[in-house]
Amino acid sequence: MAANPSLNDSAPPRPGPPRPGPPLWLLLELTYRCPLHCAFCYNPTDFAGTGAELATEDWLRVLREARALGAVQLGLSGGEPLTRDDLEPIVEEAHRLGFYINLITSGVGLSEARLGALKQAGLDHIQLSFQDSSKQMNDFLSSTRTFELKSKVAALIKQYDYPMVLNVVLHRLNIDHVEEILEMALRFGADYVELANTQYYGWAWHNREQLLPSRDQVERAERTMQRFRERVGKQMQIFFVVPDYFESRPKPCMKGLGSIFLTISPDGTALPCHAARMLPGLDFPNVRSASIEEIWYRTESFNHFRGDAWMKEPCRSCPEKTRDFGGCRCQAYLMTGDAANADPVCDLSPHHHLVTAAVARADRPDAAAQLDAGEKPLVFRSERNSSTLFPKRDGI
Amino acid sequence: MSDMAIEANSRPGIERGYRLQWEPAQNAHVLLYPEGMIKLNGSAGEIMKRCDGATTIADITADLERAFATTNLSADVLRFVHMALEKKWLQIRP
Numbered sequence: 371m372a373a374n375p376s377l378n379d380s381a382p383p384r385p386g387p388p389r390p391g392p393p394l395w396l397l398l399e400l401t402y403r404c405p406l407h408c409a410f411c412y413n414p415t416d417f418a419g420t421g422a423e424l425a426t427e428d429w430l431r432v433l434r435e436a437r438a439l440g441a442v443q444l445g446l447s448g449g450e451p452l453t454r455d456d457l458e459p460i461v462e463e464a465h466r467l468g469f470y471i472n473l474i475t476s477g478v479g480l481s482e483a484r485l486g487a488l489k490q491a492g493l494d495h496i497q498l499s500f501q502d503s504s505k506q507m508n509d510f511l512s513s514t515r516t517f518e519l520k521s522k523v524a525a526l527i528k529q530y531d532y533p534m535v536l537n538v539v540l541h542r543l544n545i546d547h548v549e550e551i552l553e554m555a556l557r558f559g560a561d562y563v564e565l566a567n568t569q570y571y572g573w574a575w576h577n578r579e580q581l582l583p584s585r586d587q588v589e590r591a592e593r594t595m596q597r598f599r600e601r602v603g604k605q606m607q608i609f610f611v612v613p614d615y616f617e618s619r620p621k622p623c624m625k626g627l628g629s630i631f632l633t634i635s636p637d638g639t640a641l642p643c644h645a646a647r648m649l650p651g652l653d654f655p656n657v658r659s660a661s662i663e664e665i666w667y668r669t670e671s672f673n674h675f676r677g678d679a680w681m682k683e684p685c686r687s688c689p690e691k692t693r694d695f696g697g698c699r700c701q702a703y704l705m706t707g708d709a710a711n712a713d714p715v716c717d718l719s720p721h722h723h724l725v726t727a728a729v730a731r732a733d734r735p736d737a738a739a740q741l742d743a744g745e746k747p748l749v750f751r752s753e754r755n756s757s758t759l760f761p762k763r764d765g766i
Numbered sequence: 767m768s769d770m771a772i773e774a775n776s777r778p779g780i781e782r783g784y785r786l787q788w789e790p791a792q793n794a795h796v797l798l799y800p801e802g803m804i805k806l807n808g809s810a811g812e813i814m815k816r817c818d819g820a821t822t823i824a825d826i827t828a829d830l831e832r833a834f835a836t837t838n839l840s841a842d843v844l845r846f847v848h849m850a851l852e853k854k855w856l857q858i859r860p
């Protein structure tokens with residue numbers, strides 16, 4: 371190392387990535403514990419092997435440090451955040467600091483007493499997730515009997531004068547029920563409904579063959595949604611998130627990693643996106659040993675995908691790179707094995723055929739029958755499946 | 767709601783579930799709402815912060831004209847309120 375120090379000294383400083391603005395959006399994944407077992411769960415499949423959850427004090431410090439940097443939108447999710455019995459003091463501190471606080475919940479554990487306490491503490495908004503409109507489908511997909519409970523929670527949310535925001539994750543097994551789902555939302559008095567097509571990482575990636583709808587299903591669902599929208603007007607706003615596998619350009623995922631989103635996972639690992647833990651070669655920092663300021667502005671793992679120096683062709687010389695940032699790094703990594711590749715959703719990507727092949731399999735007329743035959747069973751998210759099927763790799 | 771005629775004596779307020787606040791880090795008024803945030807430009811921020819659900823559009827306009835020592839803001843304020851109602855940033859409770 372000391373052999374030729376002058377070489378380093380005389381080299382011009384490597385042009386770093388542009389200094390980003392503050393982490394405006396903070397997502398705290400308070401826990402990986404969850405009473406549900408969704409087959410499309412976005413948590414990492416090996417969650418059972420992650421370290422101990424942060425203590426209340428740590429979460430409060432994270433809130434203070436992030437707010438001081440300018441964070442203002444706060445998401446509290448999980449797992450099921452209601453499994454933390456310190457949710458109320460966390461909300462209280464966040465409110466005192468001036469965050470706009472969103473609770474992202476399955477509703478399991480939201481009693482009237484807790485909702486009252488959360489309201490009192492300053493919770494701004496609740497997003498309730500539903501698996502489907504029909505009781506059977508809801509229970510099957512989340513692998514528990516929770517539909518009735520959620521209906522009650524929906525009523526409670528109204529009673530406490532929150533805007534009613536329903537989120538339904540769509541996939542092959544429920545996308546044909548869009549009409550019923552929207553009818554249900556209307557019955558609950560929902561103000562907003564987000565029909566979000568599954569994003570394929572975590573458990574959903576593992577179950578992709580079973581969950582990816584056919585193009586025909588997607589188009590029908592979109593038409594149904596349009597008709598419904600015209601019928602109900604502004605009374606209920608409907609958002610339809612098109613599944614990116616059916617597009618020719620990727621989404622501007624997270625507006626580029628490290629630009630505005632900061633996620634803290636249950637064990638304190640800081641991530642530029644809740645799925646980013648899977649990206650290899652990046653040593654993500656932990657809030658137990660580093661401040662948010664240091665993490666956001668001065669760690670290699672957060673700087674890595676800022677700017678465009680990391681890009682490969684075709685993104686590097688593509689005029690659209692400032693719009694979509696090359697798409698989703700996690701999707702690029704999962705499908706192509708290299709996180710620096712273009713998101714294969716892009717039809718300019720040399721790997722785009724991987725996406726079209728998956729869609730073609732979903733489009734086969736006999737696809738449903740094949741899946742029914744149970745060639746590859748749907749794997750539900752659970753502690754047990756996580757530790758037996760996806761043991762933690764050494765050193766991670 | 768947006769179908770409702772907006773008049774000089776309408777009293778716009780921030781839509782339920784939305785919050786307006788000054789963010790020093792962004793040097794701007796920011797409108798916070800489920801799943802999003804909008805950074806308002808100077809004049810939008812000045813109008814919005816006066817929309818408290820109790821003050822009429824006429825009074826908001828007069829106050830702005832006083833504060834910025836100008837006149838004839840009426841059309842601009844109406845246009846903005848109309849747009850903000852469309853976007854559901856503001857509401858007029860009957």
Ligand code: SF4
Pocket residue numbers: 404405406407408410411412413448449450476751
């Ligand atoms: S997706 Fe389902 S299983 Fe996963 S955290 Fe959410 S509610 Fe729990």
Ligand code: SF4
Pocket residue numbers: 619620684685686688689690691692694695696697712713716717718719
């Ligand atoms: S080549 Fe890259 S930058 Fe260009 S449109 Fe495709 S993903 Fe976006």
